[in-house]
Amino acid sequence: MDKILNWGLLSTAKINRALIKPLRASKRTRLLAVASRSISTAESYAREWNIPRAHGSYEALLADPEIDVIYNSLPNHLHAEWTIKALRAGKHVLCEKPFALTLAEVDAMSQAARETGKVLAEAFMYRHHAQTLKVKEIVDSGILGKLQLIKGAFTFTLTREGDIRSKKETGGGSIWDVGCYPISYTRMIVGADPLEVFGWQLTGAGGVDESFIGQMKFSNEIHSQFDSGLRSPSRSMIEIVGTDASLMIPNPFKPGKSSEIYLSRNDEQEKIKIKGTELYLGEVEDMCDAVTQNKSPRISLEDSRKNIATILALIESAQIGKPVTLAHN
Numbered sequence: 552m553d554k555i556l557n558w559g560l561l562s563t564a565k566i567n568r569a570l571i572k573p574l575r576a577s578k579r580t581r582l583l584a585v586a587s588r589s590i591s592t593a594e595s596y597a598r599e600w601n602i603p604r605a606h607g608s609y610e611a612l613l614a615d616p617e618i619d620v621i622y623n624s625l626p627n628h629l630h631a632e633w634t635i636k637a638l639r640a641g642k643h644v645l646c647e648k649p650f651a652l653t654l655a656e657v658d659a660m661s662q663a664a665r666e667t668g669k670v671l672a673e674a675f676m677y678r679h680h681a682q683t684l685k686v687k688e689i690v691d692s693g694i695l696g697k698l699q700l701i702k703g704a705f706t707f708t709l710t711r712e713g714d715i716r717s718k719k720e721t722g723g724g725s726i727w728d729v730g731c732y733p734i735s736y737t738r739m740i741v742g743a744d745p746l747e748v749f750g751w752q753l754t755g756a757g758g759v760d761e762s763f764i765g766q767m768k769f770s771n772e773i774h775s776q777f778d779s780g781l782r783s784p785s786r787s788m789i790e791i792v793g794t795d796a797s798l799m800i801p802n803p804f805k806p807g808k809s810s811e812i813y814l815s816r817n818d819e820q821e822k823i824k825i826k827g828t829e830l831y832l833g834e835v836e837d838m839c840d841a842v843t844q845n846k847s848p849r850i851s852l853e854d855s856r857k858n859i860a861t862i863l864a865l866i867e868s869a870q871i872g873k874p875v876t877l878a879h880n
């Protein structure tokens with residue numbers, strides 16, 4: 552029987568709601584505490600969600616000796632700072648996407664994980680879902696033929712005034728918030744990183760990209776196109792095109808307990824049904840495996856670093872109006 556891990560929520564972020572159910576559903580986790588910058592917010596949140604302990608500062612949560620794992624759901628600009636503090640306080644950390652905003656931050660986070668021997672992983676929930684694993688299996692089976700093109704999109708309409716996504720100082724922008732998904736998905740499918748990228752962006756009043764359109768060129772003549780947006784209708788998709796067949800994934804990033812993908816070949820379309828689990832349970836179980844069974848997290852720190860490197864190159868390209876070659880290849 553694995554040890555039961557005590558989890559603490561670092562902030563009262565909206566995304567916490569997605570984790571609370573799986574943290575209760577898993578037999579290996581206990582949601583023990585929540586922290587907020589204000590004790591009254593922490594206490595009312597703890598009452599609302601039936602969480603045993605409320606801490607009135609992030610420092611107090613990190614100092615709680617009974618907490619094993621911190622879920623870092625802070626705004627993007629605070630991911631690195633508080634992940635490093637949590638690791639140095641002896642906690643394992645599941646950190647929300649995007650992992651960080653610079654490669655220097657990623658490297659400092661990885662160094663802290665290495666030096667403390669604690670587990671650190673990025674919370675890209677879709678990567679653990681049965682649909683994603685099935686898509687990868689289909690691509691790797693060779694049934695699509697030689698990979699040619701991957702298209703992706705993730706857009707929605709931001710309605711909350713003053714949201715962290717609309718401000719530069721909190722790491723806002725559509726590519727950081729949702730563009731990171733098709734970029735991550737494409738890199739996973741290709742199993743490599745782009746050699747060169749090109750991007751355009753539409754900048755909003757907050758100084759962040761409200762729409763981003765990107766292209767990525769991989770080796771072996773594989774290309775990709777994606778768009779992300781904060782001021783568009785709700786859209787998400789991935790299409791994978793090979794020389795022999797194509798695969799359409801209408802709901803790639805937030806699949807549910809049952810989902811469907813479509814394989815098209817020889818002018819016929821086959822519907823493939825997939826039975827999945829609750830979307831956010833996978834990252835919780837993956838973290839438990841890593842902490843208690845010494846397994847490597849499914850998303851490695853190197854993978855997270857390469858995703859951030861790709862995003863940064865796309866942003867640079869949009870700024871200078873020219874393609875950017877990626878240094879890590």
Ligand SMILES: NC(=O)c1ccc[n+]([C@@H]2O[C@H](COP(=O)([O-])OP(=O)(O)OC[C@H]3O[C@@H](n4cnc5c(N)ncnc54)[C@H](OP(=O)(O)O)[C@@H]3O)[C@@H](O)[C@H]2O)c1
Nearest residue numbers: 562563564565566586587588624625626627647648649715
């Ligand atoms: N994986 C997913 O499906 C998914 C979905 C949504 C969001 N996310 C990620 O989760 C993170 C949080 O997103 P969210 O929309 O849940 O955020 P949010 O509701 O705006 O909450 C962020 C929390 O951070 C704390 N905070 C500390 N300093 C802050 C500052 N300067 N400005 C604003 N808040 C501050 C606040 O908590 P206290 O007041 O309690 O201290 C606040 O409630 C982001 O990194 C985002 O990319 C992931």
